[in-house]
Amino acid sequence: MAIQLKDLLDARVDELRKDTRGEPMPEPPSMSSGNPERCAVSLYSSAGDLVTAGDGDEAFTIQSISKAMTYAMALQEHGHEEVHRHVDVEPSGEAYHVIAVDDVSGKPDNPMVNTGALVVHSLVPGADADERFAVTLETMSRMAGRQLAMDEDVYREEMASTHRNLAIAHLLRAKDILQVDPHEVVDGYTRQCSVLVTVEDLATMAGTLAAGGVQPTTGERVFSQEVVRQVLSVMLTCGMYDDAGDWVSGVGIPAKSGVAGGILAVAPGRLGIGAWSPRLDDHGTSVRGRELVRGLAQKLELHLLDGRPATKLDWDARESVD
Ligand code: GLN
Secondary structure (H helix, E strand, C coil): CCEEHHHHHHHHHHHHCCCCCCECCCCCCCCCCCCCCCCEEEEEECCCCEEEEECCCCCEECHHHHHHHHHHHHHHHHCHHHHHHHCCCCCCCCCCCCCCCCCCCCCCCCCCCHHHHHHHHHHCCCCCHHHHHHHHHHHHHHHHCCCCCECHHHHHHHHHCCHHHHHHHHHHHHCCCCCCCHHHHHHHHHHHHCEEECHHHHHHHHHHHHCCCECCCCCCECCCHHHHHHHHHHHHHHCCHHHHHHHHHHCCCCEEECCCCEEEEEECCCEEEEEECCCECCCCCEHHHHHHHHHHHHHCCCCHHHCCCHHHCCCCCCCEEC
């Protein structure tokens, strides 16, 4: 029997609320404050339809999902060659906060791990942390189609305990990979991670990437198609860190996770997905968010390597799914 997509999402969220595997990130405390059972999902079609289930009104910090946006911004500003002089595009098989660069290339493995993301943040246009963050926030807002803001508490608390990211930034500076002040880069990067979003924002940002860089509601081109192709390629191969292989085979669409429990996933040409729930697995990925995206990818036949005929490629919120 055919079920409406909204009913399907509601049922899935209700079912997943019973899954209590994983723990929310303990630090910084204000990031994971609140009920760890919160769970939400949102889909945004290339036609501009938005369907949401669960705690869709609740905001959480974007965290590492922002790495995809700053990578796109750096590529748009400097071009591929210049950006990739500073950072490689190879899956690392390592956790996101590894304190090392590749032995052979001498560069961070990719822009999705913290080493690469810190270098990429330094390539965002702007003379200092304030300017770089202002441009980042403005670009994220254009993707989301509304003005976003930062969570001051999460930013302040993370800055007080971000020894590991400072260690990474100093390593990058010592090796001359980073050419600006390490403290300033960590400051700007921590602000970019502290931007508040809802699952609807994530779905809309993902929808902008799914539509080749054009924000589907405003019609504004935020990134070129070439930049989006590059970002999605790196999200597909590196976006889930040391879980990337399992994600590609089991889910099959580019995605990026954040330690506040958000996941942004993109079905190119079709739709954007935002999912959120704070309990994390060992890779720092939301347990329920992962299940939500995996279930939707299966139900809506999104796996990129399935080679679906073109007639199956358009999803519409008014349609029902079998
Ligand atoms: N702000 C966090 C950090 O850099 C983000 C990590 C993540 O979401 N994977 O450590």
